[in-house]
Amino acid sequence: MDRQAVQERFGIIGTSAAIYHVIDRARQVARTDITVLVEGESGVGKELIAHAIHEMSPRRHGPLKIINTGAIPEGLIESELFGAEKGAYTGASEKRIGLFEDADGGTVFLDEIGEMPLAAQVKLLRVLESGAFSRVGSSTLRKTDVRVLAATNKDLGREVEAGRFREDLYYRLSTVIIKIPPLRERADDILPIFETFLHQLAQKYGTARRRLDESAVQLLRQYRWPGNVRELRNVAEQVVVLHRGETVTAEAVRPFLRGVTAASTPGTALMAISRAAPSEPDAFRERELIYRALLELRLEMRDLKEEMAKLTAGLGTAPAREVFEPGDLPPERRDFVILGEPDKEDYGGFIEDVTYEIEGDEDPLSSNGRRLEDAAPETGPPRDEPPVPTLEDAERTLITKALKYYEGNRRQTAKALGISERTLYRKLKELDEDL
Ligand SMILES: Nc1ncnc2c1ncn2[C@@H]1O[C@H](COP(=O)(O)OP(=O)(O)O)[C@@H](O)[C@H]1O
Numbered sequence: 001m002d003r004q005a006v007q008e009r010f011g012i013i014g015t016s017a018a019i020y021h022v023i024d025r026a027r028q029v030a031r032t033d034i035t036v037l038v039e040g041e042s043g044v045g046k047e048l049i050a051h052a053i054h055e056m057s058p059r060r061h062g063p064l065k066i067i068n069t070g071a072i073p074e075g076l077i078e079s080e081l082f083g084a085e086k087g088a089y090t091g092a093s094e095k096r097i098g099l100f101e102d103a104d105g106g107t108v109f110l111d112e113i114g115e116m117p118l119a120a121q122v123k124l125l126r127v128l129e130s131g132a133f134s135r136v137g138s139s140t141l142r143k144t145d146v147r148v149l150a151a152t153n154k155d156l157g158r159e160v161e162a163g164r165f166r167e168d169l170y171y172r173l174s175t176v177i178i179k180i181p182p183l184r185e186r187a188d189d190i191l192p193i194f195e196t197f198l199h200q201l202a203q204k205y206g207t208a209r210r211r212l213d214e215s216a217v218q219l220l221r222q223y224r225w226p227g228n229v230r231e232l233r234n235v236a237e238q239v240v241v242l243h244r245g246e247t248v249t250a251e252a253v254r255p256f257l258r259g260v261t262a263a264s265t266p267g268t269a270l271m272a273i274s275r276a277a278p279s280e281p282d283a284f285r286e287r288e289l290i291y292r293a294l295l296e297l298r299l300e301m302r303d304l305k306e307e308m309a310k311l312t313a314g315l316g317t318a319p320a321r322e323v324f325e326p327g328d329l330p331p332e333r334r335d336f337v338i339l340g341e342p343d344k345e346d347y348g349g350f351i352e353d354v355t356y357e358i359e360g361d362e363d364p365l366s367s368n369g370r371r372l373e374d375a376a377p378e379t380g381p382p383r384d385e386p387p388v389p390t391l392e393d394a395e396r397t398l399i400t401k402a403l404k405y406y407e408g409n410r411r412q413t414a415k416a417l418g419i420s421e422r423t424l425y426r427k428l429k430e431l432d433e434d435l
C-alpha cells in the first residue's frame with residue numbers, strides 16, 4: 001500500500017513532512033514482528049497508528065487486543081495481561097484468560113505503558129523475549145505468539161532514570177520508536193484535519209457547510225492545541241453544532257478553545273447557568289447556555305463512556321452504551337429536550353437524537369443576534385435554578401472532569417481526588433448505572 005492509500009484507508013489526514021514520516025515508518029514495520037513504541041502527547045494519533053500497523057501486518061486476520069495500562073487498577077494489571085487461576089487472589093472465583101493468551105496469533109497494543117507497575121514489567125519482558133508467561137497463581141509456563149505495540153505520552157528514558165521503568169524493558173521496547181509530534185509542531189496538518197472534520201461532522205449532523213475566514217485560519221494555526229487532534233475534533237464538533245451562519249470567524253472559534261477564554265473550560269457553562277438570573281430578555285441566552293452545557297456534558301460523557309467501555313470490555317462486563325434520557329436532566333429542564341433512540345453504531349452520535357420543543361420559539365439556538373459571551377452574568381440569587389448543585393451532582397461533575405483531565409487514567413484521577421482507586425472504581429460503577 002502506498003502512502004496515500006494508507007491515509008485514505010485509515011483516515012490519517014495530513015500533508016506535513018512529519019506525518020508522512022510517521023506513515024512511512026508504520027508501513028515499513030507493519031510487515032515485521034518487531035516491537036514498536038509509539039511516542040507522543042495525548043491525542044496525536046498513537047492509537048490510530050497502532051491500528052494501521054496491525055491492519056497492514058500479516059497478523060491482520062488475528063485479533064488486536066488493546067489495553068490501557070493507566071486505566072486498570074494496579075492490583076489487577078497482571079491478571080488482566082497474563083490471566084489468573086481460580087482462587088489466585090481474593091475474588092478470583094473463576095479462571096481468567098489474560099490479554100496475551102487472548103491475542104494469540106495477533107497483536108497486543110499496550111497503551112500508556114509508562115504506567116505499568118514494576119512487577120508486571122518483569123513478566124512483560126519475559127513474554128517479549130521468549131513468548132512465555134504464566135497465569136497469576138500458577139507456575140506453569142505457557143506460550144503465546146503475539147506482536148507487541150506500545151504507546152506512551154511520557155518520556156520513558158526519564159522514567160528509567162527515576163527508577164519507575166525497567167531499563168532492560170525500555171531497551172527491548174525501543175527497538176523501533178515512532179514519534180508523532182504534537183499538532184503545534186506540524187501546523188500544516190491543522191487546517192486539512194479541521195476542514196475534513198467540519199465537513200464530516202456537518203454531514204453527520206445534517207447542518208450547513210461552514211467556511212473558515214482568514215481570521216479563523218490564523219487562530220487555528222496559532223493555537224497550541226494541548227489536546228492535539230482529539231481537541232481539534234471537539235472544537236470542530238462545537239463549531240458545527242453551535243455556530244450559526246456559513247462563515248466562521250476567529251471570534252466564533254475562540255470560545256471553544258481550551259484555556260483561551262474561561263467560557264471554553266468544561267463545566268463553565270453549567271456554572272454560568274446556575275449563577276445567571278434568567279430575566280425576561282435573557283430567556284434566549286439561557287436556552288443557549290443550557291444547550292451548550294448539554295453539549296459539553298455530552299462530549300465529556302462520551303469520552304468517559306469510551307474509557308468505561310474499554311475498561312469494562314477488559315473486565316468482562318458489557319460495554320457502556322451511550323444512552324441519554326430526559327430523566328438525566330433536572331425536572332425543570334426536561335421540557336427542553338426530547339430524545340429518540342440512541343445512535344446504534346456510533347457512541348458519539350447524539351445531536352441528531354435531540355429534538356427541541358420550546359414553546360413559541362421554533363429555533364432555540366437563535367439568541368436574538370446576541371453572542372453568549374457578550375452578556376455578563378447578572379448577580380443576585382437565581383430564581384429558577386437552585387443556587388448550589390446537589391452533592392451527588394457535584395461529585396458526578398468532578399469525577400467526570402477529573403477523569404477527562406487525566407484521560408481516563410484512574411490511578412492519577414483517584415490521587416487527584418484524594419480517594420482510593422477502589423473507591424473511584426465503585427463510584428464509576430454507580431455513575432454508570434445512573435447515567
Ligand atoms: N492525522 C489524523 N487524521 C485524522 N484523525 C486523526 C489523526 N490523528 C488522530 N486522529 C483522531 O484523533 C483522535 C485521537 O487519536 P488517538 O489515536 O486516540 O490519539 P492518542 O492515542 O495519541 O491519544 C481519534 O479520533 C483519531 O482518529
Ligand SMILES: [Mg+2]
Nearest residue numbers: 043046047111
Ligand atoms: Mg490514546
